[in-house]
Amino acid sequence: MIRPKRLGMTIAHRAAILVYVAFALFPLYWLVKVSVTPNDLLYSEGVKMWPSRATLDHFAFVLEHSDFPLFFRNSMIVSVSTAFIVTILSSIGGYALSRFTFRGKFWIVGLMLLTQMFPLVMLIAPIFKMLSPLGLTNSLSGLILVYVAFNVPFATFLMQSFFDGIPKDLEEAAMIDGATRFMAFRQIILPLTLPGMAATLGFVFTAAWSELLFALMLISGVDASTFPVGLLSFVSKFSVDFGQMMAAGVLALIPACIFFLLIQRYLVQGLTAGAVKG
Amino acid sequence: MASIDITDVRKAYGSTKILHGVDLTIKDGEFVVLVGPSGCGKSTLLRMIAGLEDISSGEIRIGGRIVNDLDPKDRDIAMVFQSYALYPHMTVADNMSYSLRLRKTAKEKIASAISGAAAKLSLTPLMERRPKALSGGQRQRVAMGRAIVRSPKAFLFDEPLSNLDARLREHMRGEIKKLHQDLGATSIYVTHDQIEAMTLADRIVAMNAGLVQQVGSPLDLYDRPANLFVAGFMGSPAMNMFEGTYRAANGGTVELAQGVVVPLAGPAPTADGTKLTLGIRPEHVLVGKTGLEGIQALIDLVEPTGFGTILHASAFGADVKAFSLERGVAVRGDTVSVSFPVERIHLFDTATGSRIG
Numbered sequence: 127m128i129r130p131k132r133l134g135m136t137i138a139h140r141a142a143i144l145v146y147v148a149f150a151l152f153p154l155y156w157l158v159k160v161s162v163t164p165n166d167l168l169y170s171e172g173v174k175m176w177p178s179r180a181t182l183d184h185f186a187f188v189l190e191h192s193d194f195p196l197f198f199r200n201s202m203i204v205s206v207s208t209a210f211i212v213t214i215l216s217s218i219g220g221y222a223l224s225r226f227t228f229r230g231k232f233w234i235v236g237l238m239l240l241t242q243m244f245p246l247v248m249l250i251a252p253i254f255k256m257l258s259p260l261g262l263t264n265s266l267s268g269l270i271l272v273y274v275a276f277n278v279p280f281a282t283f284l285m286q287s288f289f290d291g292i293p294k295d296l297e298e299a300a301m302i303d304g305a306t307r308f309m310a311f312r313q314i315i316l317p318l319t320l321p322g323m324a325a326t327l328g329f330v331f332t333a334a335w336s337e338l339l340f341a342l343m344l345i346s347g348v349d350a351s352t353f354p355v356g357l358l359s360f361v362s363k364f365s366v367d368f369g370q371m372m373a374a375g376v377l378a379l380i381p382a383c384i385f386f387l388l389i390q391r392y393l394v395q396g397l398t399a400g401a402v403k404g
Numbered sequence: 405m406a407s408i409d410i411t412d413v414r415k416a417y418g419s420t421k422i423l424h425g426v427d428l429t430i431k432d433g434e435f436v437v438l439v440g441p442s443g444c445g446k447s448t449l450l451r452m453i454a455g456l457e458d459i460s461s462g463e464i465r466i467g468g469r470i471v472n473d474l475d476p477k478d479r480d481i482a483m484v485f486q487s488y489a490l491y492p493h494m495t496v497a498d499n500m501s502y503s504l505r506l507r508k509t510a511k512e513k514i515a516s517a518i519s520g521a522a523a524k525l526s527l528t529p530l531m532e533r534r535p536k537a538l539s540g541g542q543r544q545r546v547a548m549g550r551a552i553v554r555s556p557k558a559f560l561f562d563e564p565l566s567n568l569d570a571r572l573r574e575h576m577r578g579e580i581k582k583l584h585q586d587l588g589a590t591s592i593y594v595t596h597d598q599i600e601a602m603t604l605a606d607r608i609v610a611m612n613a614g615l616v617q618q619v620g621s622p623l624d625l626y627d628r629p630a631n632l633f634v635a636g637f638m639g640s641p642a643m644n645m646f647e648g649t650y651r652a653a654n655g656g657t658v659e660l661a662q663g664v665v666v667p668l669a670g671p672a673p674t675a676d677g678t679k680l681t682l683g684i685r686p687e688h689v690l691v692g693k694t695g696l697e698g699i700q701a702l703i704d705l706v707e708p709t710g711f712g713t714i715l716h717a718s719a720f721g722a723d724v725k726a727f728s729l730e731r732g733v734a735v736r737g738d739t740v741s742v743s744f745p746v747e748r749i750h751l752f753d754t755a756t757g758s759r760i761g
C-alpha cells in the first residue's frame with residue numbers, strides 16, 4: 127500500500143527530473159531539428175517543433191563539399207592523443223600522490239593547483255610566444271602539447287581520488303605474495319582503477335574535442351584546424367548557414383557518443399566491492 | 405620454516421616514537437601471539453617483519469638472514485590481513501594461486517597446491533567465485549588459503565578473526581590451531597582476544613606502549629604476571645588490585661585501606677613499609693557466610709554469565725570482584741565475608757609496577 131503522500135512525493139520527484147532532462151536535452155533536439163530543415167523553410171515556417179519537410183541535404187553538403195572531413199580527422203587525432211597521454215600521465219602521478227610521501231610533495235600539489243587558478247585567456251599570448259619559435263603553432267602536435275599540459279593537473283587529482291578509494295592492503299598483500307610494487311600496481315591496482323581511468327579518458331576527450339580558444343589562437347591554416355574552429359567557417363560576413371552548421375554539429379556529436387558507449391562499461395562502479403571485509 | 409630474531413627494533417614516525425626497542429626470538433615452528441591494548445604497536449611490529457614498514461633501527465632476521473633491507477617479496481613470508489585484502493577482480497582460485505603464478509610455478513603444481521588448500525579449508529565448491537559473492541567467513545578462509553598454498557618461512561596474522569561473529573571466530577580458532585599442528589609453521593599472530601591468545605599460543609608476548617612487557621607461555625602470563633600491566637590485561641573479569649603497605653611483622657602482611665590486614669604466605673622480599681599492590685583473580689576470591697574468617701563485604705551487583713556468577717562486593721572502600729562457578733551464592737544486599745587464599749595472592753611494587761616474589 128503506497129501512502130498518497132509518498133506517491134505525491136514520488137510523482138513530484140520524477141516530474142522534476144523529467145523537466146531537468148528536457149531542459150538539458152532540448153538544445154540537442156533543436157540542433158537535430160535545424161540540421162534537417164531545408165533552407166527555404168528555416169525562416170518562413172516560424173517556430174515549429176518539426177519542419178513540414180525534412181532533408182538530409184545539409185549533411186550531404188557538409189560531407190562532400192566542405193573541409194569538414196579534414197577538421198574531423200584533425201579533431202580525432204588531437205582528442206584521442208590528448209585523452210590517452212593525459213590518462214597515462216595522470217594515472218602514474220595520481221598513484222604517486224595517493225601512495226607515497228616524498229620531498230616536495232606539498233609544493234608540487236600546490237603548483238598543480240596554481241595552474242588551475244588562472245583564466246586561460248591570460249596565458250594565450252605567452253604560450254603562443256613559446257610555441258612559435260619551436261614551430262609548434264599551426265600544428266596538431268603543438269595543440270596536443272598544450273591540451274595535455276592543461277588537463278594533466280585536474281586529471282591527476284581525479285585519478286588520485288580513485289586510487290585513494292582502493293585499499294592499500296591490496297597492494298601490500300600482492301607484494302607479500304611476491305610482486306614488486308610495479309607488478310602490484312599493474313596487476314592488482316590498475317584493473318581496479320579502470321572505471322576511474324575510463325572516466326578520466328572520457329572527461330579529457332570531451333574537453334579536447336570541444337576546445338575552441340587555443341585551437342583558434344594557435345592554428346591559422348585549414349590543414350591543422352579542428353572541428354570547433356571549422357564550425358566558425360559557416361559564419362560569413364553577411365550570413366550564418368545554420369543548416370550546414372547544425373549538420374556539422376550533429377556529425378561532431380557522433381564520435382563523442384561512440385566513445386562513451388565504448389567506455390561506459392568501465393564507468394560502472396563497484397568493482398572493488400568484496401576486496402575487504404563485508 | 406624458519407626462526408625469527410628481532411633485536412632492539414625501534415620504530416619512529418618523524419619524532420613520534422612508536423616502538424622503543426623490541427627484543428624477541430621466535431623459534432622455528434613456534435606459534436607466538438602478540439597481545440596488547442590498541443595503539444601499542446603490534447601491527448607496526450608485524451608489518452616491519454613483513455617488510456611493509458621501514459625499520460628505524462635494530463635488526464630483524466628470518467632464518468638467520470638479516471632482512472632489514474629486503475623487499476616484502478624476497479622475505480618469503482605470508483600474511484593474513486584483518487581486512488582479508490582479497491583481489492576483487494580475481495576468482496577464489498586465482499586469488500589463491502597468485503603467489504605461485506608470480507613464482508612461475510608449474511601449472512600442475514599450482515593446481516595440486518590450491519586444490520589441497522581448498523580441501524583443507526572446505527573451499528572447493530567456491531573456487532570459481534569472486535570475493536564479492538562470498539560471506540565474511542568464506543572470505544576469511546580464502547585469505548587463509550592464499551597464505552597456505554605456498555610454504556612460506558613464516559605466517560603473520562593481524563587480527564584475522566576480528567571481523568567474524570563469535571561462533572565463527574571460535575570455529576576458525578580451532579581451524580587455525582589444527583592448521584598449525586599440520587603445517588608446523590612459524591607463526592606470529594596479533595589479537596585483542598584473550599581466549600584466542602590463551603588457546604593458540606605456544607608463547608604470548610604482551611606489549612604496552614611500544615615495549616614488550618612479558619614473554620612466556622599462556623599459563624605463565626596468567627599465573628605469574630610480571631607486572632601490573634600484564635596482571636590487569638590478562639584475564640576476564642580482570643584481576644582485583646588493592647593498594648596497601650607491606651608489614652614485615654607477623655610473618656608478612658599487607659595492610660589495606662581501613663585497617664584491613666591480609667596475611668601472606670611468608671615474608672615478601674621487600675622492605676617494611678613498602679607501598680605495594682595486592683592482586684587476586686576474581687575466581688580465587690573466596691566468598692562465604694559472615695562470621696567466618698574474612699573481610700566483611702556488601703554485595704552490590706550479581707552478574708550471572710550462565711557459566712558462573714560474577715559478584716561485585718564493596719569492602720574496605722574498594723570494589724571486590726569474585727567469580728564463582730556456583731549459582732545463587734549471594735543476592736544483592738547480602739553481607740558476606742570474602743577472603744584471599746595466601747597462595748593465590750600476587751604482589752606488585754606500586755611505584756615500579758613490577759612483581760614482588
Ligand SMILES: Nc1ncnc2c1ncn2[C@@H]1O[C@H](COP(=O)(O)OP(=O)(O)OP(=O)(O)O)[C@@H](O)[C@H]1O
Pocket residue numbers: 417420422440441442443444445446447448449
Ligand atoms: N603512518 C603513521 N604515522 C604516525 N603514526 C602512526 C602511523 N602509523 C601508525 N602510527 C601510530 O603507531 C601506533 C601503533 O600503531 P599500530 O597500528 O601498530 O597499533 P596496534 O597495536 O596494531 O593497535 P590496534 O590493536 O588498534 O590494531 C599508534 O599510536 C598509531 O597512531
Ligand SMILES: [Mg+2]
Pocket residue numbers: 446447448562
Ligand atoms: Mg593493529
